[in-house]
Amino acid sequence: MPSRNPLAGAGELCLLDAAQLAAAYRSRSLSPVEVAKATLDRAEEINSDFNAFTFVDSKGALNSARESERRWAAGEPLSEADGVPTTIKDIVWVDGWSVRYGSATTSDQAFSRDAPSVALMRKAGLTFIAQTTTPEFGWKAVTDSALFGVTRNPWNAEKTSGGSSGGAAVAAAVGAGVFHLGTDGGGSIRIPASFCGVVGLKPTFGRVPAYPASSFGTVAHIGPMTRSAADAAIMLKAMSGRDLNDWSQGVGALAPLDAVQADLAGKRMGYWSKPAAGTLDPEIEAAIARVAGKLSAAGATVEAIDLPGDDLLSLFHHHWFSGAAMRLSMVPETERAGIDPGFLDIARQGAQYGSTAVVAAQARRADFGVAMDKLLADYDYLISPGTAVPAFGAGLEVPTGGEFKRWTEWAGFSFPINLSQQPAAVIPAGVTVAGLPIGLQIVGARGQDASVLSAAARLEEIVSR
Structure with missing residues (x-):
């Protein structure tokens, strides 16, 4: 089609x-x-x-x-x-x-x-x-x-x-x-x-x-x-x-959401091109590399970076799968027959994590978060592909005939930023030869949501050239 x-x-x-x-x-x-x-x-x-x-x-x-x-x-x-x-x-x-x-x-x-x-x-x-x-x-x-x-x-x-x-x-x-x-x-x-x-x-x-x-x-x-x-x-x-119903918000003040005009000339941009899991589709890689080139031409300093931390996929699984186990525990055993088998699988895996492993994962996450905050203190923004793969068959969790078994394995440009909690926007950045959209991700320091969206608006202009 x-x-x-x-x-x-x-x-x-x-x-x-x-x-x-x-x-x-x-x-x-x-x-x-x-x-x-x-x-x-x-x-x-x-x-x-x-x-x-x-x-x-x-x-x-x-x-x-x-x-x-x-x-x-x-x-x-x-x-x-x-x-x-x-x-x-x-x-x-x-x-x-x-x-x-x-x-x-x-x-x-x-x-x-x-x-x-x-x-x-x-x-x-x-x-x-x-x-x-x-x-x-x-x-x-x-x-x-x-x-x-x-x-x-x-x-x-x-x-x-x-x-x-x-x-x-x-x-x-x-x-x-x-x-x-x-x-x-x-x-x-x-x-x-x-x-x-x-x-x-x-x-x-x-x-x-x-x-x-x-x-x-x-x-x-x-x-x-x-x-x-x-x-x-x-x-x-x-x-x-x-x-006040959201205790996890805390009481710390976030940067205001007043309009920010982002001139990307002179900004230091980290170019993150290696996903935390899986491999990057060559067509998407080429498209985002073209955007990086346009950014350089617009006066930004674009430098290749690697994300800090290691085995982020396992770290995310400890958080995500244990959360699935928690959600499944709310469903009576007698009502579980029709639940998505994939959800049941990760929930059962999450239930097998010991409490020590989950707490250790929380400590590792804190270390990763610190490293990401430091990285975003050195760079104004990070850019990356929005996803490592283009859209694949409807009704499937992973592309057919590939290396992936779970969705997390092709989402390596996404889940790390959930662990570290920075604002991250995705904008359109072209289409594949097959006519499917390609996304570009822009990440900023925590609290700098307005700045990220302003940069995204400027990137919309740059990408369209």
């Missing part, structure tokens, strides 16, 4: 970004209701082909859009993002929606409260359109589940969307919403962003509050997925803040 433009067929209203919508709402040349209707139509139109949504909330979205319309008419919007169409991943609580975590073992009863990130976005007036698909418990970097089926890549429906925020990436790519909430425990925002040709940010850990705490612990982040770095910056501001 040949690749296609995911935005083909999207109406004009579905192509507008957040700033354009705010300007149109303010001038009253557009209504949030018109935009919500166009977005709902687009979501329904594409879902049978790509399976991006668990459900579309037409009634709730239109009610919210009407309230937004009244606020803009009165000159009293709740924020510059008031009335912007938004989707939420099926792993984050939304008042009035059932949240299934992609699993038939969960209840379809609606929740009566918002997760903190959702509450912040609701307070900013965002219009919630639909819920996006995830694999069971968000355990892997592709999106399929026994409950909701396989989510497909909008560039080529025979390929995976990536995951675990695969539905969110598809929704962004096809224009079914402007803002899309994803989660990222080992690449689950950045991998589908790479595979689907959109922008995704894993923020600094603690930037976006979370409740309830993830079973996967402090490798799990919540962040924005959009079609541009500028939109990601607006969305991040709307979903960020302190929430």
